[in-house]
Amino acid sequence: xxxxxxxxxxxxxxxxxxxxxxxxxxxxxxxxxxxxxxxxxxxxxxxxxxxxxxxxxxxxxxxxxxxxxxxxxxxxxxxxxxxxxxxxxxxxxxxxxxxxxxxxxxxxxxxxxxxxxxxxxxxxxxxxxxxxxxxxxxxxxxxxxxxxxxxxxxxxxxxxxxxxxxxxxxxxxxxxxxxxxxxxxxxxxxxxxxxxxxxxxxxxxxxxxxxxxxxxxxxxxxxxxxxxxxxxxxxxxxxxxxxxxxxxxxxxxxxxxxxxxxxxxxxxxxxxxxxxxxxxxxxxxxxxxxxxxxxxxxxxxxxxxxxxxxxxxxxxxxxxxxxxxxxxxxxxxxxxxxxxxxxxxxxxxxxxxxxxxxxxxxxxxxxxxxxx
Ligand SMILES: C[S@@+](CC[C@H](N)C(=O)[O-])C[C@H]1O[C@@H](n2cnc3c(N)ncnc32)[C@H](O)[C@@H]1O
Numbered sequence: 001x002x003x004x005x006x007x008x009x010x011x012x013x014x015x016x017x018x019x020x021x022x023x024x025x026x027x028x029x030x031x032x033x034x035x036x037x038x039x040x041x042x043x044x045x046x047x048x049x050x051x052x053x054x055x056x057x058x059x060x061x062x063x064x065x066x067x068x069x070x071x072x073x074x075x076x077x078x079x080x081x082x083x084x085x086x087x088x089x090x091x092x093x094x095x096x097x098x099x100x101x102x103x104x105x106x107x108x109x110x111x112x113x114x115x116x117x118x119x120x121x122x123x124x125x126x127x128x129x130x131x132x133x134x135x136x137x138x139x140x141x142x143x144x145x146x147x148x149x150x151x152x153x154x155x156x157x158x159x160x161x162x163x164x165x166x167x168x169x170x171x172x173x174x175x176x177x178x179x180x181x182x183x184x185x186x187x188x189x190x191x192x193x194x195x196x197x198x199x200x201x202x203x204x205x206x207x208x209x210x211x212x213x214x215x216x217x218x219x220x221x222x223x224x225x226x227x228x229x230x231x232x233x234x235x236x237x238x239x240x241x242x243x244x245x246x247x248x249x250x251x252x253x254x255x256x257x258x259x260x261x262x263x264x265x266x267x268x269x270x271x272x273x274x275x276x277x278x279x280x281x282x283x284x285x286x287x288x289x290x291x292x293x294x295x296x297x298x299x300x301x302x303x304x305x306x307x308x309x310x311x312x313x314x315x316x317x318x319x320x321x322x323x324x325x326x327x328x329x330x331x332x333x334x335x336x337x338x339x340x341x342x343x344x345x346x347x348x349x350x351x352x353x354x355x356x357x358x359x360x361x362x363x364x365x366x367x368x369x370x371x372x
């Protein structure tokens with residue numbers, strides 16, 4: 001596969017982290033934009049990013065970008081792109097997209113224009129007028145934002161948050177990509193002690209363990225680009241081997257989870273086993289009011305119940321007060337809490353050392369961090 005520009009969308013607020021991940025894996029032309037990060041590379045770069053990215057949602061080939069204020073401009077712009085470099089004659093290519101703050105605002109109309117333009121381009125190159133679409137899948141996605149069109153093809157298939165270790169979850173699990181981002185922001189160390197006192201299905205503990213041990217989150221799944229025409233299996237195999245070789249299984253990291261619900265504790269242990277990190281994760285039933293640790297140092301990160309989804313608002317606020325009491329100021333300890341609670345700091349009783357606005361699904365939250 002030739003060199004392409006790629007687009008890795010991510011949750012708002014995580015662009016810097018996703019860009020940092022890409023730079024660390026040696027990607028070229030890394031550029032963080034609102035809600036996405038762009039980079040350039042060959043199939044090896046695509047495989048590396050797909051396997052290793054922790055906090056991006058997916059990877060897409062960015063075929064091109066141009067301005068369009070009319071259907072004609074949209075048609076001409078899409079037809080001018082080098083579709084034949086990516087799509088074979090039997091490609092299946094459904095088109096979906098979005099329009100925001102743009103003159104072109106009818107998504108269904110834009111969808112059919114994009115499809116028509118691709119058919120015309122490929123028809124000319126392959127000398128056919130009808131496409132059977134019986135071959136590999138190339139999901140085309142367009143985004144029209146302030147009259148700027150981005151045309152992309154999804155290279156991931158299932159979103160990158162689908163690591164494969166969480167077929168079942170408790171109520172209100174945190175997304176794997178967001179959990180990984182929180183672990184990165186909390187500066188999880190390879191020899192650290194990580195604690196989630198509201199562990200639910202164990203996502204934060206597992207993502208922290210994968211990070212500490214430098215285990216690639218996508219190692220045990222497949223990506224749609226692997227089924228594309230001309231995809232080189234040996235490239236993906238090499239990248240899997242390279243990612244495996246970077247693992248640090250012997251480090252002293254360990255993680256501890258607590259939850260009031262015995263079912264959640266069992267699920268945490270089950271998911272940790274599926275993720276291949278059961279050896280460093282313990283979990284037991286414990287109410288947050290009884291939180292304690294004899295450990296000299298610790299990094300606590302949690303996603304407590306929010307009034308909206310689990311408990312009523314009053315009970316959720318009471319939990320913030322309890323956290324303020326049990327998360328003692330201790331040398332060697334840090335705490336991170338993601339919550340939509342507007343007056344979290346006053347309930348908790350201390351001003352955070354750092355605050356970052358993040359979305360947990362559709363819920364606007366802040367990640368409050370205490371380092372001392
Ligand atoms: C939002 S969920 C956490 C989800 C978790 N991060 C995950 O990815 O699955 C909150 C969890 O807090 C637990 N919980 C509620 N009240 C608690 C309490 N007083 N002490 C400890 N855990 C509690 C619930 O059982 C639930 O599993």
